[in-house]
Amino acid sequence: MPVFSPSDPSGNALAPLERAQLPPELDGRHGLNRAIGVRAQIAADHDIDAIKAWLARFVDSRATFDSYRKEAERLLLWSTVELSKPLSSLTHEDLLAYQRFLADPQPAARWVMRGRKVARAEPDWRPFAGPLSPASQRQAFVILNTLFAWLVTAGYLAGNPLSLSRQRARKTKPRVTRYLEDDLWQALKHSVEAMPRDTAREQEHHARVRWLISLLYLMGLRISEVVSNPMGGFFKR
Secondary structure, X not given: OOOEOOOOOXXXXXXXXXXXXXXXXXXXXXXXXXXXXXXXXXXXXXXXXXXXXXXXXXXXXXXXXXXXXXHHHHHHHHHHHHOOOOXXXXXXXXXXXXXXXXXXXXXXXXXXXXXXXXXXXXXXXXXXXXXXXXXXXXXXXXXXXXXXXXXXXXXXXXXXXXXXXXXXXXXXXXXXXXXXXXXXXXXXXXXXXXOOOOOHHHHHHHHHHXXXXXXXXXXXXXXXXXHOOOHHHOOOO
């Protein structure tokens, strides 16, 4: 199988994405999920080229690029090696099987690194360091869903096999409403009116407090919005 590394005598080492070579029946040119009658927006004819076109969007962010390449690479290798199917022929059921595989990549000699992390060009390189936790599985599928959705938009795939997966409804954050009841507002207004106004200074202080309370009451402003706007910011139209 050309997807394996030719330098590994055991025949277990998989070739990483940049070195993988697939035969015509596995490279995706005849994938069952390829878009037909649609003008593609990318020049890719094969699955590897399509993945590389998707990854090219993230070259400016090394961490994102490495993370996205890892997940696309794993799925491509699993699809071609374990299922003998091109990535562009995967179905919803295939991806359910892949999720189970992520929890226990077997055979481990083929899929899991032994001990230390090695360079991608080394024969001992493997796509996995071990089984993926549930959180890592979810993250992998979030990335793969992004890949499939982009390939559909690009006119390369006819549909996204992950769009049928159960999506957790996002919980809307409860709106926090904080307000004073009417009786508390009345008490506040009475307190303002009860402020002393015997001297000119006290009269100015009373007028200022009444203005601020009215401003907050009528306009619903945040305190930060009030303090950041001086009187020069108000005008009469």
